[in-house]
Amino acid sequence: MTDNPYVKLVKDGLWTNNQALVALLGLCPLLAVTNSAVNGLGLGIATTLVLTLSNGTVSLIRNLVRSEVRLPVFVLVIASFVTAVELSMNAWFHELYKILGIFIPLIVTNCAIIGRAEAYASKHSLGRSLLDGLAMGIGFTLVLVTLGALRELVGQGTLFDQAHLMFGEAAQGLRFSLGEDFKGMLMAILPPGAFIGLGFLIAIKNLIDKRLTRRQAATVREPLEQGTEAGTA
Amino acid sequence: MNKHPVMLSGLILALFAVAGTGLVAFTHLQTADRIAENERLALLRSLNALIPADSIDNDIISDNRLLDDPDRLGGDRIQVYLGRKQGQPVAAVFGSIVPDGYSGPMKLLVAVRIDGTLGGVRVVSHKETPGLGDKMELRKSDWILGFDNRSLNNPSLAGWGVKRDGGVFDQFTGATVTPRSIVKAVKNTLIYFREHGERLFEPPTDSLPKTAGLSGDHQQPAGNRGRE
Numbered sequence: 001m002t003d004n005p006y007v008k009l010v011k012d013g014l015w016t017n018n019q020a021l022v023a024l025l026g027l028c029p030l031l032a033v034t035n036s037a038v039n040g041l042g043l044g045i046a047t048t049l050v051l052t053l054s055n056g057t058v059s060l061i062r063n064l065v066r067s068e069v070r071l072p073v074f075v076l077v078i079a080s081f082v083t084a085v086e087l088s089m090n091a092w093f094h095e096l097y098k099i100l101g102i103f104i105p106l107i108v109t110n111c112a113i114i115g116r117a118e119a120y121a122s123k124h125s126l127g128r129s130l131l132d133g134l135a136m137g138i139g140f141t142l143v144l145v146t147l148g149a150l151r152e153l154v155g156q157g158t159l160f161d162q163a164h165l166m167f168g169e170a171a172q173g174l175r176f177s178l179g180e181d182f183k184g185m186l187m188a189i190l191p192p193g194a195f196i197g198l199g200f201l202i203a204i205k206n207l208i209d210k211r212l213t214r215r216q217a218a219t220v221r222e223p224l225e226q227g228t229e230a231g232t233a
Numbered sequence: 234m235n236k237h238p239v240m241l242s243g244l245i246l247a248l249f250a251v252a253g254t255g256l257v258a259f260t261h262l263q264t265a266d267r268i269a270e271n272e273r274l275a276l277l278r279s280l281n282a283l284i285p286a287d288s289i290d291n292d293i294i295s296d297n298r299l300l301d302d303p304d305r306l307g308g309d310r311i312q313v314y315l316g317r318k319q320g321q322p323v324a325a326v327f328g329s330i331v332p333d334g335y336s337g338p339m340k341l342l343v344a345v346r347i348d349g350t351l352g353g354v355r356v357v358s359h360k361e362t363p364g365l366g367d368k369m370e371l372r373k374s375d376w377i378l379g380f381d382n383r384s385l386n387n388p389s390l391a392g393w394g395v396k397r398d399g400g401v402f403d404q405f406t407g408a409t410v411t412p413r414s415i416v417k418a419v420k421n422t423l424i425y426f427r428e429h430g431e432r433l434f435e436p437p438t439d440s441l442p443k444t445a446g447l448s449g450d451h452q453q454p455a456g457n458r459g460r461e
Contacts, residue, residue, distance in 0.1 A: 035363075061249075069242040073249045080253030084260040091264035094271040155364070186364040 006131060013135025020143040020198075021205050025112035029103050030144060031194035035155070038162050040148030041141065042096050043103055046085055048137025051113050054078045055133030058121040074117045075108075082108045099162075112140060147197050153178070155188030280314060283344035283353040284324045289316035293326070298433070300327075305425035307332045307418055315434055322347045322434040325426065328357070331418040335410040336360040343419055345426045350387075354380040354419055366411040376403060376412070385423050393420040 019025045026047070033043045057077050065073050086104045089097045097104070107113065116136055121129035153159055157178035187193050273294060280293055293316045301309040307330030314326040324346045331339040339359035344352030354377055356369045368374040379402060385393075394400025395413045404412050426433075 065245055065249075066238065066242050068238070069246050072246055076246075076249045076253045080256045083257045087257075087260045087264045087268070091267040091271065094268075094275065098275075184364060186362075189363045 009131050010135045014139040018139045019112040019136050020140050021202050025115055026110040029106050029110060033103050034144055034148040034151055034194055035189050036152040037145055037149040037160050040144035042100050044141025044144040047107055048141055050081050050085055050107050051137040052130055052133035053081045054113055054117055055121040055129040058117040059126045059129035062122045074114055078113055079108050150197050151188045151193050154185050156184045280326055283326060284316050289318050289323050291317045305421045324352050325433055327422050329418055329422045331414050333414045335366050343422045350382050350384040351380050361411050366408040368405045369415060380419055
């Protein structure tokens with residue numbers, strides 16, 4: 001099923017090698033920003049953009065850059081893109097920019113980005129590197145949004161609050177509320193909520209993985225056993 | 234070239250430094266005007282929420298000066314925006330600072346009309362505890378609207394406190410320090426205005442005590458700063 005390298009890339013990015021749930025990279029922005037779904041989505045999109053751009057660029061220059069200076073060059077590339085994305089966000093998504101504020105420059109320090117540049121993009125073709133960046137970025141974004149939604153729902157009793165900061169006034173309708181009576185569980189919004197929430201997400205992922213392998217093992221074993229019976233007969 | 238790998242590496246690094254800086258410079262040029270305009274509009278929006286746009290006709294953002302009175306306004310270099318209509322003073326919006334919030338200073342916008350009544354108060358940035366001390370945010374509760382149209386005569390000075398201290402303003406459930414400090418800062422701003430109010434609108438002279446004079450730089454407009 002995963003013979004196609006492109007399918008495998010997407011699957012790795014979204015699930016098998018998810019940067020947030022498996023590699024546990026980029027935890028600083030992940031934990032800091034996810035107190036609402038919209039914040040998570042905003043940082044996720046910015047990270048995905050930077051990751052795809054940097055992977056593409058690193059792949060293009062991979063034969064040009066001598067190995068002694070490749071890390072400084074990668075850092076330069078990433079930092080330039082992050083600054084460009086930050087300025088663009090300030091210009092076109094000003095309200096959201098004010099909320100995400102200091103976390104946008106922190107994308108530079110997101111180990112997932114330099115990690116993908118070094119581990120993948122510097123060794124693979126442009127197309128594959130772009131897809132890898134996109135898939136890893138989307139995988140990271142999904143975790144950000146899920147964790148943000150979870151914390152927002154538990155801590156504040158709303159979902160997609162302030163979505164209009166991102167999508168314009170029309171998105172006001174996206175907002176979902178559990179009702180004014182729900183006061184929220186404060187801890188979910190505070191930093192401990194981020195760690196506990198992430199822990200739950202990782203546990204759920206591992207649980208699903210374990211189920212899958214068990215089921216796979218069961219389906220593989222049956223024909224095998226039949227085969228050995230036939231052999232001994 | 235191959236004999237000098239260090240030189241070659243340095244050259245490559247330099248090339249990328251130039252290219253990266255070029256990209257940032259280009260983006261900056263493309264966005265700088267828009268960002269400045271965004272910040273101006275955001276500030277104007279928050280000022281207009283306190284002083285209706287049709288009650289003034291001057292460019293209130295550039296009609297500002299810096300004040301220096303840590304006792305009344307919470308700090309030195311406090312920005313005040315002056316609203317006028319046909320040259321006559323209408324209101325002043327102070328960027329007062331609440332020095333003694335529960336988790337550090339808070340920034341306010343306090344609009345005082347020329348007759349000494351409040352056009353309104355907004356908290357521009359704060360680090361108070363989410364869920365407990367953040368009910369002064371307008372999107373969480375309308376507590377902050379309780380300041381509208383108040384003045385030093387309404388209530389009298391003794392009433393300028395939270396109910397627990399015998400004043401007229403509500404405290405928050407589980408958080409008294411935050412509203413108490415805001416009420417005190419608003420009261421002090423009103424006192425400052427009573428003492429210096431009309432002279433603010435005159436061109437700065439030496440007669441105005443502790444005044445840093447005119448300045449063009451704007452403080453951060455309203456909205457949440459990054460929340461940690």
